[in-house]
Amino acid sequence: MSLGTHNRHGSLTVHIPPELVPSILQHLSPTPPSLLPRPKFIDRSWQQYRHDLRAFIQFALVCRTWCTFTREIMLHTLIVPWRDESILQLCSILRKFGSHSRIMIIFTMDAGDSARLLNRNNFCAALDGCFSSMPQIAKVEIYGAMDKIFGHSLPTKVGRFDFLSLRSLKLVGSVGRSGKSLIHALGRAAPFLETLEIMYFETWPFDHSLPTSLGKLRSLILHCTYLSVPGVIDLLRGPDEDASSAQVLQKLVIIPSRLQSIPPPDITPLLTFDSTGERLRFLMIHMLDPCRSLECCPALETFIYVSPTxxxxxxxxxxxxxxxxxxxxxxxxxxxxxxxxxxxxxxxxxxxxxxxxxxxxxxxxxxxxxxxxxxxxxxxxxxxxxxxxxxxxxxxxxxxxxxxxxxxxxxxxxxxxxxxx
Incomplete structure (x- = not known):
């Protein structure tokens, strides 16, 4: 295959096989933030990602082929800062190209004074419009205070956030008065979720039950979250005991908060509920009794216990x-x-x-x-x-x-x- 031809001006034009273009662009594209610890929220590392992404967009100007692949990479992972006016432009873009989007990361920390901000209702309405234009979205990550997204003061039609194709949901932050609204939003995603990750919650609204069973849940990850064993069992049980999500759960991670009661809780009831432990293939626990847990999990393929013991x-x-x-x-x-x-x-x-x-x-x-x-x-x-x-x-x-x-x-x-x- 010829790598290039001479155009009418005599200069060499290089032709790159289309199948190589995605690899080139993936190598050049910015990496979105993931598993952001507390300091990353303070220094607003997402702003650097947005800056790098704007620079990456220039590759769309090379030619039509590069434009197509650039758009797919550019819209794959979306960073959405709290009340940022740019969500209006994003919502407009997604009406046409939302099928390319797979991941959305939402930060509910307050933006800087110089930022152009929307009021809360308008922001959540635009966010809801984004979700409705993303038919193949697979993962949503929300960092910060859940009350801002799922608060009671929002209109009923806003904040429903029907994650109809969502397979993975990560909630990192705190839950205050919005517990019931959050549970309802989670319930609408429940039939499709395969991974649920909850991080840094010091409280969890386990007094409210899910309206729909987590029937496809394969991975449950609880980071630094105040653990209520009966509450987690209720979460897995759902409204229909015959369709318990424990029947498909294969990965379980429990890292209790340091605010957890002393001594650490016994998770044996969770592992024995509906034979959960017998089906697990992946187990990580921290500061919990490893021997008692292992007795309930005879088919593990991965076990992680890095606690000092x-x-x-x-x-x-x-x-x-x-x-x-x-x-x-x-x-x-x-x-x-x-x-x-x-x-x-x-x-x-x-x-x-x-x-x-x-x-x-x-x-x-x-x-x-x-x-x-x-x-x-x-x-x-x-x-x-x-x-x-x-x-x-x-x-x-x-x-x-x-x-x-x-x-x-x-x-x-x-x-x-x-x-x-």
Missing amino acids: TSNIFPFLPRTLRRLAISAMLLSPSDRFVAYISSENARNLLHLAVALKDDADLAFATTSEPFVSVTEACKDAGVSLTWMVPGMLGLGLEGWDDVAELFQTVQSLPRGRLKIV
């Missing part, structure tokens, strides 16, 4: 386990780990990740115990070994993206318990 969890690990992430404290004494990894119970284990507390040098300490025996035991068993170090999460974590994200959350718990208002 001296408990011996190895006799309780199921034979089905393929990935294991643990705190380095569990490797002392090392003989019980060596005995486990060389046993029949670890025959399916492929990957081990060890979370170090704060000393990166320990990740490379090949001459000190207990790490030499651990390294050798993993090598003999054919198990890949990864050290997870705070501040160096990208080191050797290929294929552990979900674990790295959750590990980062655990490491930032002292800040994570703060309310976002």
Whole structure:
């Protein structure tokens, strides 16, 4: 294939095969913010993303082919700041091109004084118009105070937000008086949701039941959220006990808030409800009883427990386990780990990740115990070994993206318990 031809002016025109254009543009496009901790809200990192996105739009001017692919990337993930007037222009664009949009990230923090702002009702009405023009939206993330989006003072027709095709919903912030409205909005998305993630909530309106069952829910993630075990059970049970979402749940993550009661709650009733634990393939818990939880989960393929503990969890690990992430404290004494990894119970284990507390040098300490025996035991068993170090999460974590994200959350718990208002 010729890479170029001479036009009538004699200059060389380069022709790029259309199938290569998406790869080029994906490489050049800005990366939207994700899993934003508290400081990111303060420094408004989303503004930098919006700036980078405006620069990226220039690629649409290259030619018609580039314009088509640029539009798909540009509208794939949408960043919506609270009451920003730009949502009116976005709503207009989505009426024509909303089928390209898949993810919307909403920030309900107050904008700067220099920003051109809409009043709350007009903003929510425009947001509702955006949702109605996005027939293939798959994920919504809302950061901040849920009252601003789902407040009682909004007109009934505004704030319904029918997420008809939504598969993933992430709520990061606080719930005040809008609990019932939030539950109703969640209920309308319930039949389609596969992932529900709740983060930093210090209260949760479990006194209101969902009007529709979470019939397709495969992943439930509770970050730094005050845990009410009966409330979570009610959430999974829904209005129809015969259609309990626990029947399809495969991934469960529970990271209690530091405001959680002492001692930590017993989640056994949750794991035994409708045989939830027997169906789980992925379990991460923090500061909870690992042994009691593992007894309820005989078919796990991934188990993550990076809490500091001296408990011996190895006799309780199921034979089905393929990935294991643990705190380095569990490797002392090392003989019980060596005995486990060389046993029949670890025959399916492929990957081990060890979370170090704060000393990166320990990740490379090949001459000190207990790490030499651990390294050798993993090598003999054919198990890949990864050290997870705070501040160096990208080191050797290929294929552990979900674990790295959750590990980062655990490491930032002292800040994570703060309310976002």
